[in-house]
Amino acid sequence: MAAQDFVIIEDNALICANTAAGLFAERARDAAIRKGLFTVALSGGSTPRPMHRRLAEEPFFSNIPWDKTHIFWVDERCVPENDPASNYGAARKDFIDRLPIPKTHIHPMPVNMPPEKGASCYQREMMDFFGTGPDKTPIFDLILLGIGTDGHTASLFPGHRALHEGKKLISAVKGGMPNVNRLSMTYPILNQAEEIVILAFGTEKAVIIEALLEKKQRGLPALEIQPKSGKLIWLLDRKAAGLLPKD
Numbered sequence: 001m002a003a004q005d006f007v008i009i010e011d012n013a014l015i016c017a018n019t020a021a022g023l024f025a026e027r028a029r030d031a032a033i034r035k036g037l038f039t040v041a042l043s044g045g046s047t048p049r050p051m052h053r054r055l056a057e058e059p060f061f062s063n064i065p066w067d068k069t070h071i072f073w074v075d076e077r078c079v080p081e082n083d084p085a086s087n088y089g090a091a092r093k094d095f096i097d098r099l100p101i102p103k104t105h106i107h108p109m110p111v112n113m114p115p116e117k118g119a120s121c122y123q124r125e126m127m128d129f130f131g132t133g134p135d136k137t138p139i140f141d142l143i144l145l146g147i148g149t150d151g152h153t154a155s156l157f158p159g160h161r162a163l164h165e166g167k168k169l170i171s172a173v174k175g176g177m178p179n180v181n182r183l184s185m186t187y188p189i190l191n192q193a194e195e196i197v198i199l200a201f202g203t204e205k206a207v208i209i210e211a212l213l214e215k216k217q218r219g220l221p222a223l224e225i226q227p228k229s230g231k232l233i234w235l236l237d238r239k240a241a242g243l244l245p246k247d
């Protein structure tokens with residue numbers, strides 16, 4: 001583990017959702033005070049959904065500067081927003097539609113165009129928003145990631161060429177469950193973040209969490225999440241941490 005890596009183990013997934021919402025709120029308030037805005041990128045899948053729902057409930061709802069918050073996505077399945085597989089569609093249902101946040105602050109990935117084009121359009125949108133030229137990578141205040149049982153994170157799947165992307169910030173990939181075209185942030189932008197929180201809950205994640213945190217098994221995409229200077233927090237419930245050595 002690098003110096004700025006932390007592991008938080010909570011009793012259950014509900015407490016994890018609250019802890020994750022608290023980390024989100026803390027980072028949002030800090031960024032809004034320091035810079036006047038807060039930039040966050042969300043992952044999809046089932047793990048983050050309880051946290052998303054908590055963000056639209058007290059005490060988090062009233063303690064986050066939503067008017068200064070900009071929401072981007074780590075990855076997206078190239079499906080219509082009303083498809084159950086849509087990360088954006090799920091986030092809208094779970095919390096975004098209930099937030100006092102300007103529509104211009106919500107930055108869904110473009111899924112209604114060929115994936116390669118969508119990847120370059122989203123990269124352009126991010127760089128325009130952050131005001132970064134081609135030689136500077138946007139720095140998110142917070143990036144939330146999940147972990148697949150195969151060790152993928154974002155939509156960076158084992159063996160995919162996107163794992164070796166060193167320049168482009170967004171890649172078009174195909175894979176995962178569902179096995180569809182996707183857009184995904186790549187390591188160059190993920191590892192620039194000021195803070196990355198990786199969430200994993202449930203017994204089915206115990207083997208992969210042990211492989212990642214204990215065995216450091218080579219070839220697992222999530223192992224390459226190594227923030228250049230930011231903080232990395234692994235937020236686990238007891239079940240997902242079940243195979244880690246008890247300190």
Ligand code: 6PG
Pocket residue numbers: 043044045046047048074075076077087145146147148152153154155176
């Ligand atoms: C996606 C996610 C993906 C997810 C993992 C874990 O869009 O598929 O970003 O990386 O975080 O697959 O998914 P679960 O949370 O459903 O286990």
